[in-house]
Amino acid sequence: MIKLVRTNSENKDFVNLVNYLNAYLKIVDGDDHAFYNQYNNIDVLKHVVMAYKDEIPLACGAFKAINENTIEIKRMFTQINARGNGIASKVLQELEKWSKELSYRTCVLETGKRQTEAVSFYKKMNYSIIPNYGQYENITNSLCFKKELF
Numbered sequence: 001m002i003k004l005v006r007t008n009s010e011n012k013d014f015v016n017l018v019n020y021l022n023a024y025l026k027i028v029d030g031d032d033h034a035f036y037n038q039y040n041n042i043d044v045l046k047h048v049v050m051a052y053k054d055e056i057p058l059a060c061g062a063f064k065a066i067n068e069n070t071i072e073i074k075r076m077f078t079q080i081n082a083r084g085n086g087i088a089s090k091v092l093q094e095l096e097k098w099s100k101e102l103s104y105r106t107c108v109l110e111t112g113k114r115q116t117e118a119v120s121f122y123k124k125m126n127y128s129i130i131p132n133y134g135q136y137e138n139i140t141n142s143l144c145f146k147k148e149l150f
Helices: 012-037 087-101 116-124
Strands: 002-007 047-053 056-065 070-078 106-112 128-130 142-148
Touching: 002 087, 012 047, 012 056, 012 070, 047 070, 047 087, 056 087, 070 087, 087 106, 087 116, 106 116
Parallel strands: 070 106
Antiparallel strands: 002 047, 047 056, 056 070, 106 142, 128 142
């Protein structure tokens, strides 16, 4: 059974999973990794969801506020051997639920076009592609998504 835990960026299991995520993205993003990595500092993340099975950390995700109505989903990752079991969906749904509890109305996120599994996942979770926002505005490898929570 999957156990979801709300925590923050100081959680050592979260830090370890983010290290795996960064190693994976360094390969997938190639030369673009340094650009993306500068926007992925985890110490600003106060809202983290961890997924465990038998006390083993399998997946994570987080969000940060962009403004009073909108949060940005960050650092979504599922261990490779745990993929395909709906764990990422549970993590994302818990992040959305937590966001709603805090009165946020909209979720946005960015992922790379080369991360085809992530692109398919967000579409499956009813996120719509939007024009690239903020630092991703002129980045051709980026895809930005949005979902209204209410």
